[in-house]
Amino acid sequence: MQIKTLGHIVDDGEGLWMISSAAEIGFRVTGATKVKLELLADDTVLDPEKEPYLPRFAIRLDGKKVVDARLTAKEETVTVFDGAEARDAEIRLIKLNESTSNLMALRKIDTDGKISPLPEKPMKIEFIGDSITCGYGVEGKSEAETFTTATENAEKSYAYLTAEELNADAVMTCFSGHGLISGYTDNPAVRNEADLVQPFYEKEGRNDFRLASGKRAEEIERDFSAFQPDWIVLNLGTNDLSWCGTSPERGLLFAEQYAAFLKTVRKHNPKAEILCILGVMGTGLNPMVQQAVNHYSRETGDRSIHVLMLEEQNAARDGYGADYHPNEITQRLLAGKVTDAIRQWTRQ
Template sequence: MNYKHLILCFAITLSVGCGAQVTIKANDPNINYMGRIAMQDNAAILSWSGTTVDINFEGTSISYKMRDERGDNYYNVLLDGKIIKKERETADGVTTQTINGLTSGPHHLELFKRTEWAVGKTWFYGFEIAKGGKVLPASPAHKHKIEYFGDSISCGYAVEDSTGQDRGSAPYEDGYVSYAALTARHFNADFYNTSKSGIGIMVSWFPLIMPEMYDRLDATDSISKWDFAKYTPDLVVINLFQNDSWLALQPSNPQFKARFGATAPTPEFIINAYSSFVRTIRGKYPKAHIVCILGSMDATKPGSPWPGYIQKAVDSIHDKNIYTHFIAYKNTTGHPNVKEQQAMADDLEAFVASNMKW
C-alpha cells in the first residue's frame, strides 16, 4: 500500500483528486441562506415562509439531508433557476434526497420553503456531492434587500387551490408565487418574509399579534429574539390590517374579547396601533424605505375605512421615506390565486420602481 498517497488523500479534505465524495456541512460558508434561520452545531433550522438554502457546485449528482418536525412542510427544489419538483419533507428521522444524472459543469441548487412556520420546522444538515464534483463559491449578493411584515396574503396561503374552496393546508400554500417573492425576484433582491396567516396588528385569529412576533427568531418562542443587525433591508413592506378589519367586527370572537373586551376599537385606537407598529419598525431600520400597503382582499374594497386609517397613521409620523400604497380590491372570493398574486406584484413593482428608483 502506498501510505504516502493515503496520508495525502486524508490531508486534502474531501479532495476531488482523491475521488472522494464531497460533504458540505450546514455551517459551510459556501452555502447561502435567506430568511430568519437558526443555526445549530450541525443543522440549520428553517421555519419562516420563503426561507431558502442554496449552493453552487460542479458534479453529476448532489444529495441533501433534511428532517421535518411534523412532515407537513413543502419545498420547491430549483436546479439552475428552474423548479424541478415540489417536495414534501417527512418526519421519519433524517432523510436523504438525491438529484442524479446532471450534466458536467457548474450548477445551482436551491431549496425554497413554500410553507409558513405554523406547519413546523425543518432541520437541514448539509449537502453531499458525488465523487468527481466540487463545491463552488457562493453567488454574489443580490442587488437589494427587502423585508415583508404580512399575513396570509404575503405567505401565499391557498394560492394553488384552484377549486374555489380556499384551502390553506400545506399542499396549496406556496410562498414562491406570493407577490412578496415575485417582487423580490423582479428586483434581484434578497427577501425575508416575516409573515403569518391570520395575524393582525391589534388582533389575530389566534393569541399572537404582529407587534409580539416581529422580533422573534423562532416565532413559537417568545424569548427567542432575532438579531436585527444580521439583515438590514433597503425596503420594508408592511401588508397588515386585513385580519384586523374582519375581527374588529366580531365581538363574540374569543380573540376580540381578549384584546378589546366588550367594546370595538375606535378609529383613533386603530390609527394609533398602526402608527406605533410602523414607528417600531422604523426604530429597527432607520434608513430603510417603508411602504405600507394594503390589499388585495376586501380591506381595500370601495368604502372600506382601513386604507384611510393607514393613511392617517403614516401621515402622523412625518417621515418622507414612509409611503402608503393601496392595491385594488380583487373582487373575487378567497385568497389571491397565482394570477392575482402576480397582479399584486406588478402593482407593487411599479410603485417601488417609481418611488425608490430601483
C-alpha cells in the same frame, strides 16, 4: 458551510432550521458528479392528523424547479443530481410554507464538488405581512378549499414575485391570521389578542417546536444586522378588519397600534424605505393606514415612508384561492402594483 442564506434561518446544532416563508439556502457547486441534501423535519411528520401542515419545499437547479415536495419523515435525503460526469451548477433550497405550520432543516450537503455561496443581489427587501404575504391558498382552486401546505406556496406570493422582478434578495416575515390589534376572528365580539405580529417580529418566527438547544423559534432573538433592507413592504390590517369592522373607535385603536409598530420597524431598519399597502382582501381599514402613516410621519419627521392603497380582489373576474384568499392571478396583479410603486419611488 459555504452557502448563502435568506430569511429566518437558525443554526442550532442539528442543522440549518428554515423557519420562515421563502427561507432559502443557495450555493454553487463546481466539479460535482452528485449533490444530495439531507433534510430534517419537525414533529408535524409524526402526527397523521397534522398531514395538512407537512413541510413543503422546492429545489431549483440552475433556476429550474426540479423538486416540489412535502417532507413525510423526520429525516429524508433528496437527490438533486447524481451522474458520471462532473458539472457546475447553482442550487437553491426554498421553504414554501410559513413558520406557524412547521419547520424544516438542511443537515448536510453530500457532494464531491466544491461549494461556494451564491452572490448577493443588488437590492434587499423585507415583506412583513399575514397570509396574503405567505401565499396561503394561492394554489387552491376555489374558496371552498381550506388550508394545507400543499396549496400554500411562497414562491407564488406577490412578495416573492416582486423580489424576482426587482432582482432583489427578500426576507418574508409573515404569519397567517395575525394582525396588529387583533388576529382573525369569526366573531367580532371576541378580539383575538393571541395572534398579533408584534411579539414575533423581533424573533425568528412563531412555532412551538423545540430545537436541539431547547429553544423555540419564537424565543430566539432576531439579528437585524444580518439583513438590512433597502425597502420594507408592510401589508397588515386584513385580519384586524375582522374585529374592527366599521367601528370608528376600533379603527382609531388600529391606527394607533399601526403607528407604534412603524416605530419598531424603523428602529431596526434606519435606512430602509417603507411601503405600506392594504386592501386586497378588504379595504375597510385603508383610511386608517393612511391616517397612521400621516401621524407617524408628522411626529417623527420620517419622510422615507409611502402608502399604496389597493382595491379589493376581483373574484368575479379572477377567482379565489383557498378560503377566499388571492389565487395566482390576483397575486401576480398585486406583485405588479407593488413592483411599479417601488420603482416609482426609487427614482424620486
